[in-house]
Amino acid sequence: MVVHNLLPADFLRVRAKDVVADGVVSLTLEHPDGTRLPDWTPGAHIDLVLPDGTTRQYSLCGDRWDPGTYRIAVLREPAGRGGSAYVHDRLTPGDRVGVGGVHNRFPLVPADRYLFIAGGIGITPLLPMIRQAELVGAEWHLLYGGRTRASMAFHADLTHTYGERVRVRPQDEFGLLDLVARLSEPSPGTKVYCCGPGPLLAAVQAACAHWPAHSLRTERFTAADRSASVRRTPFEVELRRTGRTVTVTPDVSVLHAVRGAGAEVLSSCEQGTCGTCLVPVLEGTPEHRDAVLADHERASGDCMMPCVSRSHSDRLVLDL
Known part of the structure; x- marks a missing residue:
């Protein structure tokens, strides 16, 4: 995971808020005094800290060569935990929001060709990837699905700018994306990047099962189904910087346990999908249950x- 420099301590200001699709708004953020923002790479996201204290993670989808602004897009999620509702209903231009940092767990790696597959709001991290592929002269195509055309953010700009390389396929017009047709034949030298809801990711993973290793890269906005933890007994976690030790019982997360011991750990999704709460492990063997870390x-x-995540060993030592 690539972690870029943290932003200045000051909050960013909402320069603009625009409706970009049914149920989707974009926010353009800037530093109040015009300070240059840290650089970022395609696939990066920020941790947005809202005025009510809620922290949520959103992909950067603007122009990475613009040093003065960040742009994100937020889908209203009626069944969510309130972050998207706050952005849609209460946040206005001129308001200030905190940004915990810029992280990239979905980087664009060099390739001769790319196939980008987006489902709904999953288009956001792919937008700067498309621009980067275009910049370096790589061959690429985008397959973009969604519930309805009106709900699919940025589709008009994409088709206008890139023409036939973009295939927009709303479900109410075309049904589910025809992944078999696009992925039946492995393409050496091609990287497949996919972001969207869980069922789409599962379908793409199944369709790419016979492709060369590491051809597919995915990012998910919701947690994957997880089996029960291997360990069902308590274990100890030592906070090396403070010298404190806490016992983690099966009904308590490591995050909540270390916070109870006084450790300040920023978090967002609390489902293992955003990478915000990543902490270094100094000793012990963690049981990884996230959807972020690569195999290595x-x-x-x-x-x-x-x-x-939990622990395979009786004791973990964290750099906290």
């Missing part, structure tokens, strides 16, 4: 997501 990061065992 899990194997190294030197970091974990305390919101969902």
Whole structure:
């Protein structure tokens, strides 16, 4: 995971708020005094801290070459925990919001060709990837699905700018995306990037099962189904910086346990999908239960997501 420099301590200001689709608004953010914002790379997201204290994670979807603004898009989620409702109903231009940092767990890697597959609001991290692929002269195509055309943010701009390389397929007009037709034949040198709801990710993963290893890269906005934890007994977590030790019982997350011991750990989704709460592991063997870390990061065992992950060993030592 790539973590860029944190923003200045000051909150950012909402420069503009625009409706970009049914149930989707975009926010353009700037520093109040015009300070240059940290650079970012395609696939990056920010931790947005709302005035009511809610923290949520959103993909950056604006122009990465504009040093003065960040742009995100927020889908209204009626069944959510209130973050999107606050953005849609209460946040206005001129308001200030906090940004915890810029992270990238979904980076665009060099390739000869790209196939981008988006479902709904999953288009947001793919927008700067498309611009980057265009910049370097790589071959690319986008398959974009959603419930209705009106609910699909940025589709008109995409088709106007890129023409036939963009295929917009609303479900009420075309049914589900025809993944078999696009993925039946493996394409050497092609990277497949997919972001969207869980069923789409599962379908793309199944369709790419016979592709060369590491051809597919995904990002999810909702938690994957998780099996029961291997360990069902308490374990200890030592906070190395403070010297405190806390016992984590099966009914308490590591995140809540260490916060109870005084550790300040920023978190957002608390479902293992955003990577905000990543902490270094100094000793012990974590049981990874997140949807963020790559296989080699899990194997190294030197970091974990305390919101969902547990411990294989009797004791973990965290750099907190």
